[in-house]
Amino acid sequence: MKSLLRSTVLLAVAAGIAASPLQAGAITPQPPHEGAQYVRLDQPQPVRESTRTEAVEFFWYDCSHSQLLEQPLQDWAGRHRADATLRRVPAVWPGDPHEGAQRGHARLYYTLERLGLVERLQTTVFRAVRVDRADLTTEAGAADWALRQGVDPRRFREAYRSAEVQRATDEAAGLFVRYGVEELPTVVVQGEYRTSPTRAGGVEAMPGVLDHLVELERQGQQARPGR
Structure with a gap:
């Protein structure tokens, strides 16, 4: 799986170059097409709410492309606040050589989510992991880092050890399989x-x-019976 992560990084860079409208000589960019810029899931998954379109991001704190997407994705979610909701799922790839680190990072993410601190600290976590090379995969390391961010250490450790955070971390691996990531x-x-x-x-x-x-999705909702 480590080779898969490396190969997808290289493919993403290559695809970004090949798909550039200016380099391809296109006058106007073409709209995304199914089978090219996106695909349908073999098995559609349930969504959590019915009033807005749900976008679920799968990421890892130690992934350079996940870090690059973070700010544009936050900006995107801000623009779509009225019609879309963003949900994040941290990477836990079963059997991956980095699964232990991924589980540690996932536990940190779900702790921040439980404390309502994701929006404030998400980019800060990426910087700590990717730039400062901080080890945030253990409770001690994550708690020390959180204290430096002004997070109450008692509340952080309680959330980190909670059954809810443990359950969410365990479920993340299954979500990766179900969504075909x-x-x-x-x-x-x-x-x-x-x-x-x-x-x-x-x-x-x-x-x-x-x-x-x-x-x-908006057009599809309008076309459904009863709309």
């Missing part, structure tokens, strides 16, 4: 459409593909 980052819209850097044509192209998928 093969690359990081991956975003699934409304439990049905999946895109990633290699599919979209690079990390920078993903928000535009997500715009298209949200609009596609």
Whole structure:
């Protein structure tokens, strides 16, 4: 699986170059197409709410492309606050050589989520892991880091050790299988459409593909009986 992560990084870079409209000499970019910039899941997955379109991001704190997508994805979610909701799932790839580290990072993410601190600290975690090379895969390391961010250490450790965080971490591996994730980052819209850097044509192209998928879902809702 380590080789898969490396290969998808290279493929994403190559795809981003190949899909550039300017380099291809295109006058206007073409809209995303099913089978190219995104695919349908073999088995559509349930969504958590019915009022807005759900986008589920699969990421890992030690993935360079996940880090690159973080700020554009936050910006995208801000623009779509009225019609879309963003849910994140941290990477836990069963059998991967990095599974132990992934589980540690997943536990940190779900702790921050439980404390309502994801939006404030998500980019900070990426910087700590990717730039500072901090080891946040253990309770001690994560708690020390959280204390430096001004998080109450007692509340952090209680959340970190909670049954809810343990359950969410254990369930993350199953979600990767159910959503057919093969690359990081991956975003699934409304439990049905999946895109990633290699599919979209690079990390920078993903928000535009997500715009298209949200609009596609909106049109589909309008066309359904009773609308």
